[in-house]
Amino acid sequence: xxxxxxxxxxxxxxxxxxxxxxxxxxxxxxxxxxxxxxxxxxxxxxxxxxxxxxxxxxxxxxxxxxxxxxxxxxxxxxxxxxxxxxxxxxxxxxxxxxxxxxxxxxxxxxxxxxxxxxxxxxxxxxxxxxxxxxxxxxxxxxxxxxxxxxxxxxxxxxxxxxxxxxxxxxxxxxxxxxxxxxxxxxxxxxxxxxxxxxx
Numbered sequence: 487x488x489x490x491x492x493x494x495x496x497x498x499x500x501x502x503x504x505x506x507x508x509x510x511x512x513x514x515x516x517x518x519x520x521x522x523x524x525x526x527x528x529x530x531x532x533x534x535x536x537x538x539x540x541x542x543x544x545x546x547x548x549x550x551x552x553x554x555x556x557x558x559x560x561x562x563x564x565x566x567x568x569x570x571x572x573x574x575x576x577x578x579x580x581x582x583x584x585x586x587x588x589x590x591x592x593x594x595x596x597x598x599x600x601x602x603x604x605x606x607x608x609x610x611x612x613x614x615x616x617x618x619x620x621x622x623x624x625x626x627x628x629x630x631x632x633x634x635x636x637x638x639x640x641x642x643x644x645x646x647x648x649x650x651x652x653x654x655x656x657x658x659x660x661x662x663x664x665x666x667x668x669x670x671x672x673x674x675x676x677x678x679x680x681x682x683x684x685x
Contacts, residue, residue: 494552500559500595504534534559534591537632542591560597563587567601582608582617590625627653631662638669647675 491497509517509526520526524533524541534543545558563584570580585608588601608614630653637646650666654677657663670677 491552491555496552497555500556500592503594532559536628538628542587556595560588560592560595564597564600567604578608578611578613579617582614583621586618586621590622623657627657627660627662630657631666634666634669643673647673650675 509520512518512521524531524535524544526533528546532543532545533541535541543559543562567581567584567588570577570584581604585601585604588598589605592598593602605618630649634646634649634653637643637649647670650670653666654663654670667677
């Protein structure tokens with residue numbers, strides 16, 4: 487993989503939006519901890535995770551050709567979408583979930599572009615929207631939380647405060663918003679009191 491797959495222009499382009507880490511679970515405590523966290527017991531192992539740490543894709547074994555590598559990451563979701571589309575009746579919730587996964591995490595590849603076109607066709611479908619909108623809302627919340635935490639760790643306190651405030655404003659009642667409120671309090675930021683309930 488190091489000599490054929492990763493150096494290819496196709497794979498480099500595909501990986502551009504991702505943060506890529508090469509981990510040897512037998513070298514050092516941090517690497518061992520990551521290996522244990524993702525149950526790495528064979529090599530190579532490819533794990534794609536969200537900023538929150540949820541596993542999106544896991545591939546065991548070698549995908550040596552660049553085409554196999556890219557296809558191995560996205561074809562499963564696309565195939566699930568196609569199967570749901572061809573079902574009688576169509577399984578719109580499964581279609582929506584897999585289109586969302588592709589357009590959210592891999593919009594820059596061919597399957598992601600096809601998924602974006604598909605989304606346009608279903609934008610007025612209530613069943614599709616009922617799955618899509620909560621997924622999108624939760625993703626926005628997760629990304630704001632990750633961004634704010636990263637800004638704070640990088641010493642960008644002012645930017646982190648604004649991001650935490652945006653998280654509170656747009657995602658009230660979530661665990662991420664509760665954590666944001668606690669962090670803002672620790673940073674000495676006074677938050678507006680919630681409006682009093684009408685009797």
